[in-house]
Amino acid sequence: MALDEKAIQERVSAFLAEHDPTGDRLEFLRARFDAGLAWVHFPEGLGGLGAPRELQNVVERELADTPQITPGVQTIGLGMAAPTILTFGTDEQRKRFLRPLWTGEEIWCQLFSEPGAGSDLATLGTRAVRDGDEWVVDGQKVWTSGAHHSRWAILVARTDVDVPKHRGLTYFVCDMHAPGVEVRPLRQITGEAEFNEVFLTGVRLDDSLRLGEVGDGWRVAQTTLMNERVAIGGAPVRRGGGMVGLVAETWRARPELRTHDLHQRLLRLWVEAEVTRLAGTRLREQLSAGQPGPEGSGMKLSFATLNQALSGLDLEMRGEEGLTYDDWSFRRSDSVDFFGRGPGYRYLRAKGNSIEGGTSEILRNIVAERVLGLPSEPRVDKDVPWKDLPR
Amino acid sequence: MTLLYTEVEEELRASVRDLLADRCGPDAVLKRVESATPYDMDLWKTLSREIGVAGLLVPEEYGGAGASAREVAVVLEELGRSVAPVPFLTSAVLATKALLQAGEKNLIQELASGETTAALAVSMVASPYRPLPETVTVTDGRLLNGEVRAVAGADVADVLLVPVGTALYAVRAENVRVDVVPSLDLTRPIATVTFSDTPGEAIGAFDARRVLSFGAGLLASEQLGVAEWCLSTTLSYIKERHQFARPVGSFQAIKHRMADLWLDVVRARAAARNAADLLAADSGPDASHDAEAVQGRELAAAVATSWCSEVAVHVAEESVQLHGGIGMTWEHPLHLYLKRAKSTEIALGSPGAHRDALAALADLPGPA
Ligand SMILES: Cc1cc2nc3c(=O)[nH]c(=O)nc-3n(C[C@H](O)[C@H](O)[C@H](O)COP(=O)(O)OP(=O)(O)OC[C@H]3O[C@@H](n4cnc5c(N)ncnc54)[C@H](O)[C@@H]3O)c2cc1C
Numbered sequence: 001m002a003l004d005e006k007a008i009q010e011r012v013s014a015f016l017a018e019h020d021p022t023g024d025r026l027e028f029l030r031a032r033f034d035a036g037l038a039w040v041h042f043p044e045g046l047g048g049l050g051a052p053r054e055l056q057n058v059v060e061r062e063l064a065d066t067p068q069i070t071p072g073v074q075t076i077g078l079g080m081a082a083p084t085i086l087t088f089g090t091d092e093q094r095k096r097f098l099r100p101l102w103t104g105e106e107i108w109c110q111l112f113s114e115p116g117a118g119s120d121l122a123t124l125g126t127r128a129v130r131d132g133d134e135w136v137v138d139g140q141k142v143w144t145s146g147a148h149h150s151r152w153a154i155l156v157a158r159t160d161v162d163v164p165k166h167r168g169l170t171y172f173v174c175d176m177h178a179p180g181v182e183v184r185p186l187r188q189i190t191g192e193a194e195f196n197e198v199f200l201t202g203v204r205l206d207d208s209l210r211l212g213e214v215g216d217g218w219r220v221a222q223t224t225l226m227n228e229r230v231a232i233g234g235a236p237v238r239r240g241g242g243m244v245g246l247v248a249e250t251w252r253a254r255p256e257l258r259t260h261d262l263h264q265r266l267l268r269l270w271v272e273a274e275v276t277r278l279a280g281t282r283l284r285e286q287l288s289a290g291q292p293g294p295e296g297s298g299m300k301l302s303f304a305t306l307n308q309a310l311s312g313l314d315l316e317m318r319g320e321e322g323l324t325y326d327d328w329s330f331r332r333s334d335s336v337d338f339f340g341r342g343p344g345y346r347y348l349r350a351k352g353n354s355i356e357g358g359t360s361e362i363l364r365n366i367v368a369e370r371v372l373g374l375p376s377e378p379r380v381d382k383d384v385p386w387k388d389l390p391r
Numbered sequence: 392m393t394l395l396y397t398e399v400e401e402e403l404r405a406s407v408r409d410l411l412a413d414r415c416g417p418d419a420v421l422k423r424v425e426s427a428t429p430y431d432m433d434l435w436k437t438l439s440r441e442i443g444v445a446g447l448l449v450p451e452e453y454g455g456a457g458a459s460a461r462e463v464a465v466v467l468e469e470l471g472r473s474v475a476p477v478p479f480l481t482s483a484v485l486a487t488k489a490l491l492q493a494g495e496k497n498l499i500q501e502l503a504s505g506e507t508t509a510a511l512a513v514s515m516v517a518s519p520y521r522p523l524p525e526t527v528t529v530t531d532g533r534l535l536n537g538e539v540r541a542v543a544g545a546d547v548a549d550v551l552l553v554p555v556g557t558a559l560y561a562v563r564a565e566n567v568r569v570d571v572v573p574s575l576d577l578t579r580p581i582a583t584v585t586f587s588d589t590p591g592e593a594i595g596a597f598d599a600r601r602v603l604s605f606g607a608g609l610l611a612s613e614q615l616g617v618a619e620w621c622l623s624t625t626l627s628y629i630k631e632r633h634q635f636a637r638p639v640g641s642f643q644a645i646k647h648r649m650a651d652l653w654l655d656v657v658r659a660r661a662a663a664r665n666a667a668d669l670l671a672a673d674s675g676p677d678a679s680h681d682a683e684a685v686q687g688r689e690l691a692a693a694v695a696t697s698w699c700s701e702v703a704v705h706v707a708e709e710s711v712q713l714h715g716g717i718g719m720t721w722e723h724p725l726h727l728y729l730k731r732a733k734s735t736e737i738a739l740g741s742p743g744a745h746r747d748a749l750a751a752l753a754d755l756p757g758p759a
Binding site: 240248251252255258259260263264266267268270271272274275276278279281282285286295298301302361363364365367368369371372373374375376377378 | 756
């Protein structure tokens with residue numbers, strides 16, 4: 001029988017009857033996973049019930065006052081690693097990784113970008129060489145968010161240099177505690193270090209940590225990237241919530257800051273935030289069955305533009321206070337704290353929204369080519385073996 | 392509630408689209424608007440007879456389809472997509488809404504069949520957020536005098552519905568002077584309507600804000616249709632058109648603009664659907680007048696209208712540009728869309744007027 005809203009509500013009630021939300025937090029979260037109430041659209045036994053994705057909202061509503069996961073630190077695990085493991089992982093991999101990923105016992109990071117391979121990710125040069133049942137990995141990754149507190153990473157490495165770049169890649173789960181993994185903080189525009197350089201030197205990974213076929217890493221990475229774009233741009237917000245809500249709150253509380261020009265701009269951005277929110281809702285309705293497609297890129301693109309415009313307006317609106325900054329001290333942060341920090345931080349951190357997870361330029365290319373079917377630019381690198389590419 | 396289209400709505404769309412493809416291609420529209428009778432009343436009768444579009448909003452007990460704003464919005468999308476010169480917006484949406492709201496029961500049955508056509512005698516630029524200008528007066532409770540300018544659909548209306556203060560009067564068209572003026576929008580021309588001791592019948596109360604906000608919220612769907620046609624037509628063109636030995640659509644400067652337009656249209660669709668969905672709750676006889684519900688509808692309408700109108704104009708303008716010289720010619724139908732989009736932008740409240748209204752609706756007060 002297909003699960004509906006009522007059936008889900010009943011399951012939640014039954015679950016709450018057996019598990020005390022005021023008890024041990026971790027135990028509660030584990031039990032919630034085992035009851036299939038972590039992400040209801042995942043299969044049974046893997047934290048889900050094989051239910052339609054939108055029913056997750058019902059679960060969230062019913063369990064709103066119980067111990068919660070901490071999505072900030074877990075963004076990469078929840079938004080990118082999990083759907084990729086679900087799609088490409090073996091049964092053992094799914095069983096091993098998904099539960100501690102969801103409960104937050106194990107944090108994940110993403111070892112994709114390299115100093116020489118950002119937008120052109122498929123150019124990456126980190127090598128993985130087979131040695132019996134193991135792979136030996138050497139290379140350097142960069143801008144790796146949260147590597148300093150991660151237990152695992154999703155990693156793309158080159159396993160064949162003699163074929164064109166997209167074909168010689170393989171996807172792994174990287175053990176961040178393995179010998180040879182070195183994480184160095186990279187201070188960023190906001191003053192803190194949210195991301196890192198990661199040096200991989202002779203890191204040995206068992207073949208059971210490979211995700212998907214050897215040489216099929218690009219296809220696996222596509223799944224990660226499409227989910228990433230939805231994870232970044234597609235989070236549900238309530239009307240007038242999120243960044244626009246924050247700006248509106250200040251606006252309401254401090255009439256002395258208001259000018260006609262700011263008012264016009266605020267109203268425009270409020271409309272843009274609302275139509276963007278509605279488009280996200282519509283996209284999620286469309287998606288409630290399948291995997292995200294290239295349309296998700298559009299959501300990430302509009303989210304970035306909007307967040308930047310709003311955080312800029314916020315700073316301007318505050319006058320003198322806009323000239324101050326809350327805290328320049330160099331520290332390693334756990335997650336992005338848009339709402340806990342000051343307007344200066346928000347303004348600076350929002351600049352990353354059009355770079356991280358694919359730049360807005362790359363996302364426009366994706367929309368133009370994969371959604372609108374426009375021809376790609378002439379490519380000089382498509383059929384050239386990776387080792388012969390100019391670098 | 393859903394922001395997607397239901398199966399029934401998709402079926403309705405398909406039948407309207409088929410008929411329009413047959414009868415209302417770009418060449419036919421161009422020829423039509425150059426003739427002495429720019430409105431295509433044969434097409435209108437067929438749409439009404441075969442698909443029942445005229446009576447969509449009319450309850451079944453009065454011979455209509457008892458449908459809601461959601462279905463009306465789908466028809467408007469299709470009519471926008473072909474800039475169809477038919478009085479759907481003016482008769483089946485604005486005039487019908489005014490009659491429903493006034494509690495009128497006879498005329499509405501005639502309108503439902505499409506055999507009689509009505510127009511609401513207000514200027515197309517009337518705003519939901521301002522009192523209507525008082526240009527018509529009533530003496531003896533039945534004789535109307537005065538004029539209303541920029542009325543759309545008046546030249547093909549059998550009946551004019553004239554708001555005077557808070558009352559709505561019905562006037563037979565043969566007793567009224569209708570002067571068509573040259574209009575920017577060739578596919579929805581406007582006229583000046585003059586009453587001189589014209590006999591009218593008071594048929595009920597008129598709430599301008601409610602009727603015009605409803606109309607504006609649905610106009611967003613027509614603008615969506617206009618924008619969609621422009622986007623897809625331009626897309627096909629730039630895939631075909633070669634310069635510098637490449638399709639012009641392969642240049643990144645163009646691709647990025649197209650991606651941005653697409654994103655604007657995606658958001659327009661979500662906004663228009665949301666407005667239609669909330670306005671649907673104001674379509675039936677049991678519509679809620681609860682303050683919160685009314686505010687929610689007005690807000691959705693204001694958001695959709697302001698966004699979709701600006702998007703339609705922007706997409707149409709970009710389309711002209713991306714067509715190059717052909718985009719400036721009379722033969723290419725693009726100009727009809729630009730003219731429709733731009734005229735409609737200022738109809739029933741400009742985008743700025745709708746955003747201003749949000750200051751109160753969304754609690755974002757302006758400076759003192
Ligand atoms: C805050 C933050 C967190 C990050 N976290 C992670 C992480 O956890 N893991 C990870 O792997 N990576 C991470 N990244 C890296 C991110 O994915 C890359 O920075 C991004 O993909 C862009 O690559 P790049 O920095 O090398 O820029 P480049 O690719 O060198 O681009 C430079 C400029 O050229 C433009 N450009 C490049 N190619 C084209 C083209 N074909 N057409 C038009 N314009 C083009 C770009 O848009 C950009 O404006 C993070 C980045 C930031 C800012």
